[in-house]
Amino acid sequence: MRWLAFILALLVAQPLLADSDLPPAYWANRQLPDPKQEAKAEGLMEELRCLVCQGQSIADSDAELAGDMRDLVRRRIAAGDKPADIRSWLIERYGTWISYKPTVEPAAWPLWLAPLALLLIGAFLIRRRIRR
């Protein structure tokens, strides 16, 4: 079922998903020679949302544009850019939507405060149940 809808989405979601004939970009499916850089690149790729998919990161998407974005990320990391800068650059272009990790903007504060808030609310609710 999930694949059916995925495939249907692929077919229906024109014009974004016709495929070109060109092979994937060079660094789309190759790892950087420096393992530390590659680890940084992969960490970032797992946090970036694929623009043309139904909810996947660019790290595990077969879409062409995702491959091109992986190529871009690897090139820039190899050139010395920091992952945070690359993410900001992409957010400047596509909005916070492209980052699977909510940023530190005000709209995302409730998300980061939620765990603590929920714990405190929970502790408050059980305060009378446990006798010290």
Add this chain to the structure above:
Amino acid sequence: MIAETGLAALWLAAGLAALQFVLMVLALRTEVDVGRAIRSIAVVQGALTLLAFAMLLLVFSRSDMSVALVFANSHSAKPFIYKVAGAWGNHEGSMLLWVTILSAAGACLGLLSRRTGERTLVAALGAQAALALGFYAFLLIASNPFARLNPAPPDGQGLNPLLQDPGLAFHPPTLYLGYVGLSVAFSLAVGALLTGQVDARLARAMRPWVLGAWIFLTLGITAGSYWAYYELGWGGYWFWDPVENASLMPWLAATALLHSINVLAARGALKAWTMMLAVIAFSMSMVGTFLVRSGVLTSVHAFAIDPERGTFLLGLLAIYVGAAFTLFALRGASLKEGTPFELVSRESGLVINNLLLSVVLGIVFLGTLYPLFVEALSGEKLSVGAPYFNAVAGPLALVLAVLVGIGPLLAWRRERRPVLKRLTVPALLGVAALLMTIILAPGIGILPRLGLTVAAFLASASIVPLIGRNPLRAPIATWGMVVAHFGIAIALAGMAANAAFSSERLAVVKPGETLNVGPWLVQLQGVMPAAGKNWTAIEGELRATRGQGPLTLKPQTHYYSNPPTETNEAAIDTFWNGQLYTVIGKPDTSGGWQLRLWWKPFVTLIWLGGALIALGGALALLGRIWLRRRGHGAGWRKELYA
């Protein structure tokens, strides 16, 4: 005729459900004894929906193209087993499965329930009928599985080979038995709130139902995760996708409920919390069904995007959960809690366990729906994905796992013995594991490192309840608890090992070239075409060595034409200490092929752990049922709660 029989059975069942509900109202308002009548009606209702479902299976197995659903989702050339599985591999069929389980569960409740108070049981059966009514209405009005096509087309459209996969075929029934099984807990809670009989007896009546549903949910989620892992071709097993979260949330609620029930059964306490959890668990199932079918959240797994059906389901959700919460608001005041618990006691441990599970549930719920609310309020689109959930739920899960090691050692009422002494060995093992990871694997992340530490601790701590007594004389239910908690440790170890020690190699190689991944040396021998019944493929032949003898792995990329798609068929080899996962991708212009290789040490522990958790649940269920059958000897209850 068959389809019409099925449809007629559904209508009749709906009518009976209405009658069942009316009888319940009657019984609660007056003093009329409807016990036998309502039970019989529940059983007949269940039988009728089973008949309807059997009819659906029949039209699918015969490829009766005059039924619109069969035309849309099946084909005469489909293998028999997938024809049958196709019955529930679509919206209408799966809703019929939902209703069938709902009403069959009600029938079983009527047939098998001997421990519930009579009035509460009647109320619960009425509540179950009310639940069924809404879904009958949904089926009969908006999602009729038995609609006909006239004239009948020669053959069907549903030959999508991607759906012809055993995992995909049997995933829904397992999950549904879990989701919908929780409805019994919901109905019992509603029934008890109506009659005011919220007590230990209710908890003991609810427990087998919750355990049963929970076992299926655990299995369904574990199996779904493994399916995604081997099918999607990127080595991931959990993506925090909204639909995955929709299956996790009922599981979290059901786990908390399970443990809360134990407190209610043993001490008659935590009444409000247990009732609330029972309502929330099935509510989460309904929310999940709504999310998957309404198109409200973007997901790779979204079922059928139909806002109209979504609205209907939302209406049902509003009515059922609203009614249950209203009942809770009205009757909650009468739920008197007893004396507070001692800090160091099993009850307190379980309360904190509940608290942490509820917080994780809240976080998953919030994270899944947050983008929707932000967009509603401000128009801004943001995404909440794996980085958030892992960062937040991970640490909480670790704390919970530590408590899981300590809790079972605490006695009810008050633990006077020094518990921590019994945990010396597990604690030392944990520290040893921590030191080993620091020395041998200094570069891994902090969460995986702590995960391995806690897993070592919990694996040993979960066995401690059996030490110091004859394990063969311990109640089976205690074994169940031990196995389930041990399973958590195993699954945690697998997840941590995967996060810490997985090696990945992505490269473009020509035949004859080698790559290394982890301890393996993998050589691409060549790439050849291959073909199957309804696909063509390219098949890579890989030769992998690791010190000893070479192995051959043949990953493929399948190309289908109806509809035109391609899938990766990973070639995975499993060893005692991990899996070698290989995928072949596209060629480049110079004769090289894209290869993706992973060496994932101990990754299979993840699903082994899940299976153990389910096994533990099954043992707990069996243990309690068997004990009951054997008779209530004087000592058994003390044994169980020792």
Add this chain to the structure above:
Amino acid sequence: MSRGLRLAPLALLLLLLAGLVWRLATPVDTTVHSKLEGQAVPAFDLPAALPGRPSLSSPDLATGQPHLVNVFASWCVPCITEVRVLQQLKARGAAIEGIAVRDRRDDLADFLARNGDPYDRIGSDAQSRVQIALGSSGVPESFVVDGKGIIRYQHVGPIEAADVPMILAKLEQAR
């Protein structure tokens, strides 16, 4: 149990329902819009897509005259009909530049020969780099860029005949 506590679940449910009702009423808009509207076109310098046709670089878009930058490809099906609409726009005075994404020289030449050629310059973006730099997420998309190189408007999807007046108006405003 206090009244507030007993009513809290209901209150939370109502909140949830409100959100879900809103979402059902306002269907999800999956188009991804560039956030660069109002900002300068990022600096880029593309190689020529066809021999004899000048390539496209960002300075070419800051010449004092508004431009319509069309991100397209020969393998893009809706681009075929869009080209005819672009020709109408060109006939009405619009300056149209093209960015061919992931395209081959021969395929591009065929495409233009078969369907028409409204482009002044065409740049070749073989790895979607300029497309990503612009905040575009698919083909076809078009950007109205003013004389100073500021992006004024993004049109996602093919420009249809009915959109022509609107695009011309935007180009006028960008003068």
